[in-house]
Amino acid sequence: MNSFTGEITAIEQEESLSLISLRVGETPFTTIVIDTPDTAPYLRVGNTVQVLFKESEVLIGKDINNNSISLQNKIACTIKAIEQGKLLSKLELESNIGPVVSIITTNAVEQLQLKVANVVMAMVKTNEIMLAE
Amino acid sequence: MIRINLEKQLHSSGGEMQLQVALQIKQGEFVTIYGESGAGKTSILRMLAGLLQPERGLVEVNGKKWLDTANGTNLKPQQRKLGYVFQDYALFPNMTVRENLLFALEKHQPKDSVNEVVELMELNDMQHRYPATLSGGQRQRVALGRALVQKPEFLLLDEPLSALDESMRARLQDYILKVHQTFNLTTILVSHDVSEILRMSERMFVLKEGKIVQVGAPDAIFSDDSISGKFRLVGTITKIQQNGVVYIISVLAGVNLIKVVATAEEAATMATGDKVMVVSKAFNPLIKKL
Numbered sequence: 001m002n003s004f005t006g007e008i009t010a011i012e013q014e015e016s017l018s019l020i021s022l023r024v025g026e027t028p029f030t031t032i033v034i035d036t037p038d039t040a041p042y043l044r045v046g047n048t049v050q051v052l053f054k055e056s057e058v059l060i061g062k063d064i065n066n067n068s069i070s071l072q073n074k075i076a077c078t079i080k081a082i083e084q085g086k087l088l089s090k091l092e093l094e095s096n097i098g099p100v101v102s103i104i105t106t107n108a109v110e111q112l113q114l115k116v117a118n119v120v121m122a123m124v125k126t127n128e129i130m131l132a133e
Numbered sequence: 134m135i136r137i138n139l140e141k142q143l144h145s146s147g148g149e150m151q152l153q154v155a156l157q158i159k160q161g162e163f164v165t166i167y168g169e170s171g172a173g174k175t176s177i178l179r180m181l182a183g184l185l186q187p188e189r190g191l192v193e194v195n196g197k198k199w200l201d202t203a204n205g206t207n208l209k210p211q212q213r214k215l216g217y218v219f220q221d222y223a224l225f226p227n228m229t230v231r232e233n234l235l236f237a238l239e240k241h242q243p244k245d246s247v248n249e250v251v252e253l254m255e256l257n258d259m260q261h262r263y264p265a266t267l268s269g270g271q272r273q274r275v276a277l278g279r280a281l282v283q284k285p286e287f288l289l290l291d292e293p294l295s296a297l298d299e300s301m302r303a304r305l306q307d308y309i310l311k312v313h314q315t316f317n318l319t320t321i322l323v324s325h326d327v328s329e330i331l332r333m334s335e336r337m338f339v340l341k342e343g344k345i346v347q348v349g350a351p352d353a354i355f356s357d358d359s360i361s362g363k364f365r366l367v368g369t370i371t372k373i374q375q376n377g378v379v380y381i382i383s384v385l386a387g388v389n390l391i392k393v394v395a396t397a398e399e400a401a402t403m404a405t406g407d408k409v410m411v412v413s414k415a416f417n418p419l420i421k422k423l
Contacts, residue, residue, distance in 0.1 A: 001399065033361040034415050040361065052360075055396055056379075085377030090396070101396065103379060127416035133359040 006051040030072045031129035042133045050132040057128040058102035064121035071123040139190040152343035165322045168340035174323045183210035215287040216280030222272040224264040231260040237279045254278040270301035288320040327408045362412035
């Protein structure tokens, strides 16, 4: 599990759903949760929360232009290590917010010709990020 | 309704501890007492059975006082209508299964109730065998049967299944639930096993250092509201298997076996038998009508 400490910067609400904007260091994150400040009191602007997402939900792109993709959570990274299995590979990435781990298919690693020291964008869909107190 | 108030100074390996509990259990309810070893769980059961005396206390079962230290009421263990099953079966090795069951009858009681228990617990085929020739699960079925021949109103189970393997445990859980319903028992289970508690009990008491610190429905107590994922299951790890760069962790949650992919770092912190919470976002699971 990738885990970072972030600060809530904005909360937009529609009935039971809330779209939460956060900042981990200088990197913005957004997540949608089935909770509101009424059901989860830790959802308050300015509060510190844990930002959690699974390694297998971290997409990898090369040469990503910020305005060309729908994904809201983008972390600029450098590849530190690649552990290649037959079907899946584990990428250990370095970023301004700390280490990020991604698990993608070995086919994808080969297709993108990913190598240690490459600069890549690690991306996570808004509905894949969990928050914890 | 069963009303219990007990106070006793206990000497445990961790030092002196003041046990002080008040429980109210409804007729027909199945409740669990959950807590670390040394928290006082077994002492509570022993005091209910009359095997250990509290300094101050009241035990009232369906309007009848079994114990009231205020006026000196204190029924003997054999006068208290309860069944008690421990982790070790405590069967008489020199008696057959049927003889073990008959021994538990009081002199004036008809033998019909032994036949009823034999039927219900499916002990027919092993009636004339000796305990040493039975498996652990079979012996525990006999021990449970023996606790029932006296037609108790109240059943105390002190980690009765903890020495058994996973599949035997699930079968014995079914037997326990069946007798709980058939005999309209009020049952107190002492257990560490989260999936067992979730499956069997309606309410649980969390005991810590002799005090009840939490009371509620097991799923509410075991689920964790401090995380935003809404798809949550609590269970026990049954298998950890390396598969290339990831690990596949099998988790038994209630009667469902689920599988979760984890990294090597996560797998290294876990072992078979560990209790875990599996969480996902409500956006991920597909839902399909059956």
